[in-house]
Every structure is written in C-alpha cells, then in structure tokens.
Amino acid sequence: MPPPPPPPAATPSPDPVVPHCYRHPNREAGRSCTRCGKPACSECLVQAAVGSHCIDCARAARPDVKTRVRMANARVLTPATYAIIGANVAVFMWMVLLDPKTLSNDITQAHVDLGLSKSILEGDYVRFGIPGDEWYRLVTSGFIHFGVFHLLMNMLLLFQLGMIVERALGPWKFTLLYFASLLAGSLGVLILDDTGRGVAISGGASGAVFGVMAGAAVGLHRRGVNVFNTGIGTTLILNLVLTFAISYISKGGHLGGAIGGALCGWVMLAPEWRPQPKWMSWAAPIAVGAGSVIASVMLVS
Numbered sequence: 001m002p003p004p005p006p007p008p009a010a011t012p013s014p015d016p017v018v019p020h021c022y023r024h025p026n027r028e029a030g031r032s033c034t035r036c037g038k039p040a041c042s043e044c045l046v047q048a049a050v051g052s053h054c055i056d057c058a059r060a061a062r063p064d065v066k067t068r069v070r071m072a073n074a075r076v077l078t079p080a081t082y083a084i085i086g087a088n089v090a091v092f093m094w095m096v097l098l099d100p101k102t103l104s105n106d107i108t109q110a111h112v113d114l115g116l117s118k119s120i121l122e123g124d125y126v127r128f129g130i131p132g133d134e135w136y137r138l139v140t141s142g143f144i145h146f147g148v149f150h151l152l153m154n155m156l157l158l159f160q161l162g163m164i165v166e167r168a169l170g171p172w173k174f175t176l177l178y179f180a181s182l183l184a185g186s187l188g189v190l191i192l193d194d195t196g197r198g199v200a201i202s203g204g205a206s207g208a209v210f211g212v213m214a215g216a217a218v219g220l221h222r223r224g225v226n227v228f229n230t231g232i233g234t235t236l237i238l239n240l241v242l243t244f245a246i247s248y249i250s251k252g253g254h255l256g257g258a259i260g261g262a263l264c265g266w267v268m269l270a271p272e273w274r275p276q277p278k279w280m281s282w283a284a285p286i287a288v289g290a291g292s293v294i295a296s297v298m299l300v301s
Contacts, residue, residue, distance in 0.1 A: 080171035081162025091143045105147045115201035116141035121300045142182040144203035154205040176285035181211020181261040183292040188256015207253035211261025219269025
C-alpha cells in the first residue's frame with residue numbers, strides 16, 4: 001500500500017490590517033465611533049452619553065443656534081424672584097438694626113409703623129400719634145416679618161415658586177402677579193381679620209406667596225394637569241389647612257392673596273391652544289391690584 005500523501009503546506013496568514021484614524025491616516029485607531037463606525041484616534045473621539053462619537057458626529061448632534069439659546073435662557077437666574085427676596089431680607093435686616101427684638105416674635109415699633117391694621121387706617125389711634133389713611137401700609141405690610149422663622153418659610157416658598165412661575169411668565173409679568181396678590185391679600189386682611197381685640201398688626205409676604213401659588217395651580221389646571229399630582233397642589237392645601245388651624249395666622253391675607261393670584265393666573269397662564277390677546281396678561285394683574293386698592297379705600301372710608 002502506497003504511503004499517504006503528505007499534508008498540504010500551510011499558507012501563512014496575511015498580516016492583520018490595523019485601522020487608521022479617518023482624519024489622521026498616519027495614526028492607528030484603537031476605537032471606532034459608536035454612531036457611524038468610523039475608526040478614530042483618541043484625539044478625534046468625543047465622550048458621549050453612550051460610547052464615543054467622532055468629531056463629525058458630535059458636531060452634527062449639537063442643537064441649532066435657536067435651541068441652544070432657548071436652553072441657555074432656561075438656565076438664567078430668575079431676577080424678579082431674587083430681587084423680591086432681597087427686598088424682604090433687606091427690610092428685615094433694617095428692622096433688626098432698629099430693634100433686635102425683631103429676631104423673635106415680638107412686635108416692634110417698625111411693625112407698628114409699616115404693618116396693616118384696619119383700625120389704624122380708620123384713624124382710631126390718632127391719640128397715640130398714629131395718623132389714619134396711611135395707605136402705603138397696603139404694600140409695606142407685605143415686606144415685614146415677625147421673626148426669622150416667619151421670614152425663612154415665606155422666602156423658601158417664594159424661591160421654589162419663582163423658579164417655576166417666573167420662567168413661565170417672565171420677570172415683569174411675575175412682578176405684576178406678585179404685587180397684585182400682595183394687594184389682594186391686604187384687602188383680605190381688611191375684610192376678614194378680627195381687629196376687635198385692639199390693634200391687630202398684620203404683615204408678611206405670605207399673602208403674595210399664596211397668590212403666586214394659587215396662580216400656578218390655576219395655570220396647571222387650565223393646561224390639563226392635575227395639580228394634586230404636583231407639589232404645588234399639595235403645598236397649597238397644606239398651607240390652607242394651617243391657615244385655619246393656627247389662630248394667629250392672617251386668614252384674610254392668605255385667602256385674599258390666593259383669590260387675587262388665582263384670578264391673575266387664569267388669564268396670565270392660559271394654555272397656548274386657547275389664544276387670547278397679549279394685553280390681557282398685562283391687564284389682569286393691574287386690574288386685580290387696582291381693584292384691591294380701590295376696594296380697600298372704600299371699605300375703610
């Protein structure tokens with residue numbers, strides 16, 4: 001029997017082809033773009049959320065100029081919110097310098113000079129050197145606070161709401177909403193708060209804050225959002241419960257501010273699919289604020 005033929009000689013395998021960078025042909029590419037698959041060196045790869053993209057794919061994935069501007073504006077600080085918070089803090093620090101008792105819950109002379117009371121506006125305490133008809137109190141009462149805790153709670157809530165509402169309205173309309181709610185809260189103080197036990201001084205930003213919160217809740221409702229599935233709805237209900245549960249809280253200020261803010265929010269935060277004249281979003285807070293002042297003067301007079 002003839003011997004078996006020898007096995008065929010093994011042919012040498014060709015050298016593996018090493019990929020090179022698509023932008024630098026003289027550089028070996030250890031990785032490829034996870035988007036288009038082109039090999040690239042480490043200098044030509046950009047870290048992405050998943051994998052790495054080549055420079056061309058990273059440039060193509062960038063949003064256009066209009067989108068980048070809108071995204072940048074979304075990160076801009078809310079100037080009106082910070083300005084209002086700064087004003088409240090500045091007034092409080094000024095009151096502390098006048099009388100350190102402001103840090104506690106004690107009523108100081110500054111509270112008497114700036115706070116709101118129907119009896120004072122009616123001139124019942126002229127004999128004590130407090131003249132009547134001091135209508136500036138409708139505004140200044142919204143910037144005084146009774147103790148550090150009172151200030152911090154109002155400013156924290158204002159900060160959280162301002163980050164949402166001011167970005168939806170813009171700084172000028174947000175400012176109008178805030179002051180319209182403040183004046184509506186002052187009207188509520190004159191209507192509801194009991195002054196039968198002497199001079200009841202009311203003050204604080206809570207009436208205006210309630211208005212911003214109620215306006216946001218109404219705006220969400222008009223846009224088809226269940227406010228009780230959001231933090232705004234829960235916070236509003238909780239604060240309303242506390243308003244009636246705690247005796248020394250100004251019920252008129254909170255309810256008046258909430259009603260005024262809700263009226264403004266119904267117009268100012270209307271959904272885009274229900275178009276309305278642009279002037280209405282400016283006229284609504286002006287009308288609520290002016291109406292509150294007129295009603296306050298008529299009530300006292």
